[in-house]
Amino acid sequence: MTDWRAERMAPVHIGWAGWLRVLLRGGAMGAVIYGGLLLLLALRLIEAPLCGVRRPVTPWITQGVCRLSVAILGLGYRTRGRPMQVPGAVVANHASWLDIFTLNASQRIYFVSKSEVAGWPGIGWLARATGTVFINRKGSEAKVQQRLFEERLRAGHRLLFFPEGTSTDTLRILPFKSTLFAAFFGHGLEHVLHIQPVTLRYVAPEGEDPRFYGWWGDMDFGSHLLTLLAAPRHGRVEVTFHPPVPADGFHGRKGLAARCEAQVRSAFPV
Template identity: 35%
Template structure:
């Protein structure tokens, strides 16, 4: 029964990926012929594709909270590569992703065509990245980032990097905190996390071999970025997400920039 389940799920996934490749190919051909699709159109196509992709994944999804009606900088905890389609289906938006994703077969090319911004960890390009994020927000294009900088096992939350939120302050754009939570039989899902040296294919096979898990996506109260230090803004978003995930606040801490000024 397990082998049949995996085969059926893989078949459906391959059909959805084929559709995504067809869409991305049409966009690429349009670029070459001078009929370049706008980023807004790419975002809408990506959102449509993400909904189909989520339908091919073994999750029951519950969304708690209201989708924002104006462009914001979305910040979320990061557990798995599946975070991207699960959040990308909610609203037409772009992502900030690690540079390695660009090299992933199929998925990397699709991400690039959808307008993903890629960042090299430790690449020393903070100022250029800040400008890219600011430009996205200045043009009223919603953008989602994972300010932890890496994935976790879903049982913890790492420190948010304030430098990634500087663009929201520059443009006076609110921050939309999002908490994504993977559950299996009422407990933290230990299969969904994509961490360490795991590879995409192996993770996918393990995921497809199991019964459906549950995913709760909490769209939390937006945070005004006006007159805030970036470290304080990141800390506030981190606290809100921690509360949604674990039901308790983290131990109070003073953001670094404020601590130095004390």
């Protein structure tokens, strides 16, 4: 049986009309993203000394930028359920770099990402500016990372975790790894936190490869971005917010991880 991770989509030819769409959409998205970044950094100069680790204002800019970017791209956007209003964190399946925009568009969250992302050109700068928490996969860093998670959660930040550990081709959900769920079971946090599972489902444009929005393995980001910008039409993404789960309703991280995975899968086609 062929490993889906080794499969690749056929290259897409971009004609003159496609390049025109790249210029128009890419220019508009670039202006929105980096214009928003400049505004965010300017406001952060005031927000940081007054509020410290808390960010009561700047996440609204991130959310607005992501909403506009999704609209400029032409991606249909549907939501079911509502983001929770109680303190806690969010877990979701991970399909594409687009998840950054589609998840931020509906709520004010802070992503938890692998440390390598911090060094990516362009994306790394945006991630750091918007408060992304970078983690090192080394086991020796586990306690340090758990303290960092606790600090951010106690500051009222809604952290978003991808328990699969990697992105997919949008056609599957991988088993959830329970390691990061340990962050919700320390120093009494489990008694105040809720975890909200969220399902992302991308639907490709009619006639395109069902994996059109997927970004996995060693796929090139630049080529994938150009393909999406050049597309004459787009499909949609469906974001399903499941009922929040109280962390103290489980004896430990494995039970909580299993429940969240089951809820995320419940809104995903078999």
